[in-house]
Amino acid sequence: MPTKMKLTEMNLLRLFNSPDYENLLKDFTTQRFPKKNLIYSPFEEKNLIFIVKSGKLRVYLAYEDKEFTLAFLESGDIYSTHTRAFVQALDDTEILVCNTTKFQQQLSALPEVSLTMVKVLGDLLKNSISTIEGLVFKDVRRRLVEYLIGAAADRGRHTSDGTVVELGLSTEDIALLVGTTRQTISLILNDFIKADFLEKLNRRTLLIKNLSALKDWKDLL
Ligand code: HEM
Known part of the structure; x- marks a missing residue:
């Protein structure tokens, strides 16, 4: 049981x-x-x-x-x-x-009733967080991608694996540039890494795996 x-x-x-x-x-x-x-x-x-x-x-x-x-x-x-x-x-x-x-x-x-309330409120919270994410982060995502594309155009090195980009700025500075927090930049970069758009070569160097796909994707954001 x-x-x-x-x-x-x-x-x-x-x-x-x-x-x-x-x-x-x-x-x-x-x-x-x-x-x-x-x-x-x-x-x-x-x-x-x-x-x-x-x-x-x-x-x-x-x-x-x-x-x-x-x-x-x-x-x-x-x-x-x-x-x-x-x-x-x-x-x-x-x-x-x-x-x-x-x-x-x-x-x-009736404790079971409270548990059902928690389930429904949890659902509500989950969807509210997704909505907030979309509203708040969508712009930031686009601005961050624009920054990456710009950095690639300025100082990107094309290799057989993709475009190697020296970021040239700390996460804090990038955050200030695109108008968000360091935590949000890390969150979004990690999302991009998970989605296989990027690879982190070291603290300040990224590999953009497919620059033209990233450019196409930016227009959808
Ligand atoms: C025991 C019964 C309940 C009592 C006494 C109660 C009481 C309250 C109170 C006093 C507020 C604040 C309202 C305000 O700020 O004007 C509130 C908000 C809220 N309650 Fe309840 N509630 C009860 C049941 C429920 C149930 C069953 C649900 C849904 C599962 C629920 C969902 C909410 C939500 C989502 C808000 C936020 C409303 C908003 O700001 O738009 N409540 N509740």
Whole structure:
């Protein structure tokens, strides 16, 4: 027997069928929404939490014509209306809805529910970090690639393995040049190394494996 249940193996709906949960379930009402319906927006007045009974929902931020998906909710997942996100039904969806205060009063007696909240919030956090990465680092990535291409044009040495480039600057100085931190430069360079674009020959020398591929790639950033 496993001593600890994996978060992904847990399903609140299954737990809700056990007698321990009878008390909680009576505070919930079932609501149905058709596919594509916007269920909640950030301006929702009622402070509710809901558990997905069936179907699929999308949690997203929207500004003018831009949207960022933060999480998908499926059967057994839990979410609330007191966040800055929109919630949309992707399929025909059924949810169990409860007032947040009432729900909070019962929560301490139901550790499994908190674990489900952690799973959903973890998902939300993961996607939020990816969104932030895209927004913040994309520009920096492009600027760093431009710096590398410039350095290769200035002082690159072409070899059969690729273009050897003396960086000429410390990571700190490169960071200042492209407007970021030393940590971010290291992070991005490591990503490039993992993706096999680059190889580190020593602390201040890089091998650009395929300069023209890097130039093509820059235009996609
Ligand atoms: C026991 C029930 C709950 C209580 C008492 C509670 C309470 C709160 C409070 C006081 C805030 C801060 C609101 C503000 O800054 O105006 C908050 C934020 C938040 N809660 Fe809850 N919450 C509960 C359940 C949940 C659940 C089930 C979820 C989703 C799994 C959730 C997700 C969030 C998120 C994402 C935020 C940040 C909102 C934002 O800044 O956009 N909460 N919650």
